[in-house]
Amino acid sequence: MSKTHRPCGVYMAEGGIVAAALAPHPPHLVYAENPEQNEPTSEGGWEQLRWGYERLRNSLKDVEYDVIVILSPHWQTYVGTHFLGVEHFKSLSVDPIFPNLFRFHYDMNVDVELAKAIHDMAKEDGMSVKMMENPDFRVDYGTIVSCHMVRPQWDKPVVAISSNRSRHYYSVEVMQEMMMQLGESTRKAIEASGKRALVIASNSLSHRHFTTETAVPEDMSKEHITSHAMHLWDMRMIEMMRSGKAREVLDMMPEFVEQSIAEADGGALTWMLSALEVPETPAILHGYGTIIGTGNAIMEWKCGEGAGESGD
Amino acid sequence: MRSWNGNVVKGQVRAVTESGVIKSIVVPAHPHPYLVPEQNEGWGRLRAAFDSAREEIENSDADLLIIYSTLWPSIIGHQIQADPNPEWIFVDHDFHDVGSIPYSFDIDSKFAEAWDEANKKRGLQSRTVAYHGFPIDGGSVVALKLLNPDNRIPAVICSSNIYSNRSETTVLAKACLDALKEQGRKAVAVVVMSLSNRMFTEPIDASDDKIHSLKDDEWNNKILEFLGDGRLEDVAQLSRNIHSQIRVQKVVSFKPMWWLSGMNGQHNNFTGRVLAYEALHGAGGGVVILDPSGDGVGDKEYDEDDVEFYQGDRSVLDSVMAETIAEEEVQIESEESSEDIETSLLMALAKEQQSEHGPELWEPTEGDGQHSTEKAPKPVGPYPHARKVGDLLYLSGVGPRQADSNDIPGGPIKDEEGETLDYDIEAQTKACIENVKTILETSGSSLDNVLDVTSFLIDMDRDFKGYNKVYGEYFAEIGATRTTLAVRALPTPIAVELKVIAKA
Numbered sequence: 001m002s003k004t005h006r007p008c009g010v011y012m013a014e015g016g017i018v019a020a021a022l023a024p025h026p027p028h029l030v031y032a033e034n035p036e037q038n039e040p041t042s043e044g045g046w047e048q049l050r051w052g053y054e055r056l057r058n059s060l061k062d063v064e065y066d067v068i069v070i071l072s073p074h075w076q077t078y079v080g081t082h083f084l085g086v087e088h089f090k091s092l093s094v095d096p097i098f099p100n101l102f103r104f105h106y107d108m109n110v111d112v113e114l115a116k117a118i119h120d121m122a123k124e125d126g127m128s129v130k131m132m133e134n135p136d137f138r139v140d141y142g143t144i145v146s147c148h149m150v151r152p153q154w155d156k157p158v159v160a161i162s163s164n165r166s167r168h169y170y171s172v173e174v175m176q177e178m179m180m181q182l183g184e185s186t187r188k189a190i191e192a193s194g195k196r197a198l199v200i201a202s203n204s205l206s207h208r209h210f211t212t213e214t215a216v217p218e219d220m221s222k223e224h225i226t227s228h229a230m231h232l233w234d235m236r237m238i239e240m241m242r243s244g245k246a247r248e249v250l251d252m253m254p255e256f257v258e259q260s261i262a263e264a265d266g267g268a269l270t271w272m273l274s275a276l277e278v279p280e281t282p283a284i285l286h287g288y289g290t291i292i293g294t295g296n297a298i299m300e301w302k303c304g305e306g307a308g309e310s311g312d
Numbered sequence: 313m314r315s316w317n318g319n320v321v322k323g324q325v326r327a328v329t330e331s332g333v334i335k336s337i338v339v340p341a342h343p344h345p346y347l348v349p350e351q352n353e354g355w356g357r358l359r360a361a362f363d364s365a366r367e368e369i370e371n372s373d374a375d376l377l378i379i380y381s382t383l384w385p386s387i388i389g390h391q392i393q394a395d396p397n398p399e400w401i402f403v404d405h406d407f408h409d410v411g412s413i414p415y416s417f418d419i420d421s422k423f424a425e426a427w428d429e430a431n432k433k434r435g436l437q438s439r440t441v442a443y444h445g446f447p448i449d450g451g452s453v454v455a456l457k458l459l460n461p462d463n464r465i466p467a468v469i470c471s472s473n474i475y476s477n478r479s480e481t482t483v484l485a486k487a488c489l490d491a492l493k494e495q496g497r498k499a500v501a502v503v504v505m506s507l508s509n510r511m512f513t514e515p516i517d518a519s520d521d522k523i524h525s526l527k528d529d530e531w532n533n534k535i536l537e538f539l540g541d542g543r544l545e546d547v548a549q550l551s552r553n554i555h556s557q558i559r560v561q562k563v564v565s566f567k568p569m570w571w572l573s574g575m576n577g578q579h580n581n582f583t584g585r586v587l588a589y590e591a592l593h594g595a596g597g598g599v600v601i602l603d604p605s606g607d608g609v610g611d612k613e614y615d616e617d618d619v620e621f622y623q624g625d626r627s628v629l630d631s632v633m634a635e636t637i638a639e640e641e642v643q644i645e646s647e648e649s650s651e652d653i654e655t656s657l658l659m660a661l662a663k664e665q666q667s668e669h670g671p672e673l674w675e676p677t678e679g680d681g682q683h684s685t686e687k688a689p690k691p692v693g694p695y696p697h698a699r700k701v702g703d704l705l706y707l708s709g710v711g712p713r714q715a716d717s718n719d720i721p722g723g724p725i726k727d728e729e730g731e732t733l734d735y736d737i738e739a740q741t742k743a744c745i746e747n748v749k750t751i752l753e754t755s756g757s758s759l760d761n762v763l764d765v766t767s768f769l770i771d772m773d774r775d776f777k778g779y780n781k782v783y784g785e786y787f788a789e790i791g792a793t794r795t796t797l798a799v800r801a802l803p804t805p806i807a808v809e810l811k812v813i814a815k816a
Contacts, residue, residue, distance in 0.1 A: 075405055076405055077405055077406050078406055078511050078513060079406050079407075079511065079512065079513060079514065079515060079593065080513060080514065080515070082405075082406075082408075092444070092445040093445075094443055094444075094445045094446045094447055096384060096385075096386075096446065096447050096449070096471075097385065097386055097387050097388070098388070099391075099441050099443045099446055100439075100441075103443055103444075103445065128513060128514045128515070130409070130515065132408050133408075133409070134403050134408040134409065134411075134412060136401045136403045136412040137403045137408050138403065138447060140405075162405070166513060168560040169510060169513060169560050209387045209475075211387060211388060211389060211437060211473070211475050212388065212389070212437050213388045213437075292387070292388075
């Protein structure tokens with residue numbers, strides 16, 4: 001059913017942001033998928049989220065895009081925002097927190113041209129930015145997990161953007177201002193490039209972990225949200241996004257971050273919503289679930305002709 | 313019934329010499345002193361300080377380097393690196409343009425396993441990690457490259473749990489001491505951390521580096537003044553204040569001083585030396601060496617209870633952890649008969665945990681003619697409760713402590729600060745004689761068979777009357793010979809002790 005909404009982004013036949021997604025990155029999801037690239041194997045688990053990712057992938061099948069542009073909170077930088085600036089990475093990513101679950105052999109291409117274009121645009125807009133050009137650099141697992149779950153074929157080049165942790169020095173409000181600017185710079189650079197981009201915010205919602213792990217990590221009988229308050233916050237944010245109330249999401253962000261220890265403090269969600277010009281388009285909820293107690297939602301914003309379709 | 317914990321200070325100080333930590337070092341986490349010391353004079357001075365610390369380690373008889381790094385966060389409890397030879401190339405997330413650091417370290421995986429086991433025995437969630445390609449954190453990489461460049465001695469690295477509080481971090485240190493003691497190791501403890509950790513958010517020329525703010529600089533200098541005076545425990549107790557004043561949240565808070573103080577017995581008796589203090593892109597970086605010393609400025613000042621076992625909110629999933637802890641306790645109980653000295657110490661720790669205080673307790677010795685019972689208080693040294701020779705039964709000195717709780721009926725004679733307390737000599741004497749009676753009866757004898765009693769009082773003037781009254785209630789009809797002596801002190805904070813010889 002189509003509704004009348006202001007579409008996210010400025011859809012251009014020549015290029016622009018063609019879709020966007022909130023795509024959380026707990027390594028448990030890759031672990032549960034048992035892809036050949038990951039060393040550990042599992043009996044499954046977290047199916048509601050993994051099936052959510054499946055729905056997202058199906059929804060994106062008819063969306064033509066040239067590049068994935070992603071911001072991950074697990075590449076944390078304090079001296080500005082950084083961009084991967086090496087064309088190809090092939091290495092092993094081991095999660096330092098869950099090494100028992102995630103030891104992933106990745107092989108990814110980077111769209112350095114677009115990365116540099118966003119870098120330059122952000123710099124022109126007054127931001128502190130830097131290209132990461134060290135070939136020994138290991139790509140963060142947040143970027144890898146979200147990219148794999150969205151596009152397991154690994155056939156699209158990636159623009160990976162670091163999470164500027166200014167929030168820790170200043171406040172969530174300052175983070176918001178910076179990420180709003182970065183989102184705008186990102187959008188302008190993508191549009192100017194003529195490329196069609198899928199934009200991904202790689203973060204969960206509420207982010208209070210359990211501090212114990214069951215003997216079988218994928219034992220779903222032990223999986224649930226850490227507290228009722230976290231559940232309420234997650235549902236509140238999801239409902240606003242489902243209703244096309246991105247502006248309210250941004251207004252609520254400081255309180256949300258403080259009260260739910262939200263990973264959105266890394267700026268990814270704000271950046272993405274800004275890149276989409278604070279859409280009134282209802283987001284499609286493809287799945288919600290918890291991972292070691294944290295709240296995770298998989299949501300999609302369609303842009304251009306498909307905008308406004310409600311998929312949930 | 314009052315409790316006693318007056319011997320804790322003594323016990324903690326003693327731990328310094330027995331723990332196996334022979335030196336402690338604080339170092340910064342940034343890669344600049346390793347990769348580009350020539351770009352800034354301060355970074356060069358930090359490098360020189362690293363080199364001096366390395367020389368001190370090389371000139372010591374340390375056989376283990378223990379790293380606690382704030383740059384390795386963990387969520388599921390505590391992780392200990394156990395890959396015997398981790399190899400990779402480290403590149404900093406922020407300062408990737410200053411270069412790469414290839415590394416190949418020699419990790420003591422057996423010690424890592426021992427520490428992990430000790431963690432679990434003390435109620436911590438813990439695991440070792442040994443995976444090819446595991447990303448050793450930058451702080452540990454820099455510390456090991458500069459302090460132990462040729463892998464001269466093996467190392468072990470521990471994560472910093474983002475949710476752990478002071479008690480949990482302290483227990484983590486005590487578990488490490490357990491492992492050190494078990495293996496008879498001499499270790500250098502290294503914490504990797506910034507002082508103030510606020511960096512400039514814009515790129516700067518290396519030559520322009522300075523501490524981010526005057527306020528940060530002042531706090532850093534205060535911390536270093538304390539450490540220079542050897543006041544490690546004082547800094548540990550200020551950790552929360554320091555964190556709120558000059559630390560931005562980042563991943564983990566200012567926990568290293570909790571761990572380092574725990575590793576050293578939580579006191580201020582150190583010779584401290586600040587080898588360098590410089591800015592690292594605005595953050596404060598210091599190289600500090602702390603050597604145990606008996607002439608420091610003072611002992612621990614308590615602002616909260618000490619802790620031996622972790623019993624925090626780990627049971628958030630279900631009752632698994634509670635069951636695990638219970639199993640550990642059962643395991644300890646079942647090991648009592650093994651006569652293993654470490655098990656005895658664990659039992660002693662468990663007993664301390666039960667009563668929250670008390671001296672180190674021992675399992676009674678066993679041997680020909682020796683007799684002991686769980687119904688009497690644990691010894692405070694290597695001896696049995698009683699020993700039979702011929703037709704006679706000789707009892708060790710028996711005080712009023714209770715077998716199950718270690719509590720003292722009538723109250724202890726002093727508190728943990730050494731301040732004198734009012735106590736009930738009659739209650740203490742009665743408990744004393746009841747313990748004697750228990751030992752005799754479980755040895756096959758009885759109070760009626762007592763031949764000779766030697767009594768020790770710590771205050772003859774104050775206590776003789778009350779002691780004598782209760783003594784009479786038990787012994788008036790028995791007619792044992794008796795000698796009563798005044799002594800300056802007894803090993804535990806009690807006022808009376810009896811030494812008995814009886815017919816077997």
